[in-house]
Amino acid sequence: MEYDFSSSWDMDDEYEKLIRRMNPPRVVIDNEVSKTNTVIRVDSANKHGILLEVVQVLTDMNLIIRKAYISSDGGWFMDVFNVTDQDGNKITDEGVLDYINKSLGADSSFLPSRRRSVGVEPSKDHTSIELTGTDRPGLLSEVSAVLTDLKCNVVNAEVWTHNTRAAAVMHVTDEATGSAITDPERLTKIKKLLCNVLKGSNKTRGAKTVVALGVTHTERRLHQMMFADRDYERCDDDTLDDKLRPNVTVVNWYDKDYSVVTIRCKDRPKLLFDTVCTLTDMQYVVFHANIDAERPEAYQEYYIRHIDGSPVNSEAEKERVIQCLEAAIERRVSDVRLFPNLRFN
Structure with a gap:
């Protein structure tokens, strides 16, 4: 029996729009609370993938996320991002601040449909x-x-x-x-x-x-x-020094039914986007997270469950999460240019 996925997607989109109208996102931008960073707080109705969508907006604006605190346990999503521009300065340009508000706030379109995201x-x-x-x-x-x-x-x-x-x-x-x-x-x-x-x-x-x-x-x-x-499947002759690999660990917090993913590696631009993108595409939900990228070594800590509500259930699954996150971090290493108008990462 054939199933009309487009009809299902349209229903999902209409439901998301209804939730959005009832609980519009709220964005607060503060340049006073921190001496070095612009602090952006985003509150919104929660849904799978929303963290990636917010991080994607900030990353596409070439903002550097120095610290972040994420909480989405329940029906509400609350994020705090400490950001700077590429030179390490606060965001003071009124045009940029207005764009952030419009991109993430009540009038934004940062909640794309499933079709658009993939x-x-x-x-x-x-x-x-x-x-x-x-x-x-x-x-x-x-x-x-x-x-x-x-x-x-x-x-x-x-x-x-x-x-x-x-x-x-x-x-x-x-x-x-x-x-x-x-x-x-x-x-x-x-x-x-x-x-x-x-x-x-x-x-x-x-x-x-x-x-x-x-x-x-x-x-x-x-x-x-x-x-x-x-x-992410490494070759048998992979000789990459373990010291150069990201340090990724996964442990289960059984009292809360979370799996805790910890990442320590050299910081670089777009690192947060890469790891959140991978967890989202692997169908994991980030309930809480603590991000610190103010030092040469970045630290990321995620409290996750699978989209079905279960933590990481086996050693094989744990190893796959580690391998996929390592791959996500390493993919931007190459920098080769072939065409004058092309971008290579």
């Missing part, structure tokens, strides 16, 4: 190409050559490599028209040729190419793509 939004400007495959020297040059031969212009792209795997989100246009590519036969040819390049000589791991007329949050999508590609 899919694409229509765009007439470009075609989005998602690639996953085995990393190897010269791979990006080969992808570039194929797209050039197919008369595709790469507008921008972001590529991550980790643990012998590669993932990319590319936005391309038709070389002749400068618009999105819509011809089905041409899109099928692009997918086929790129997939052949990504497969290479690897017979044990596959490759995947997805073409869509739209856009999505690129970094969130890259996390999802590499997670689906199981880049």
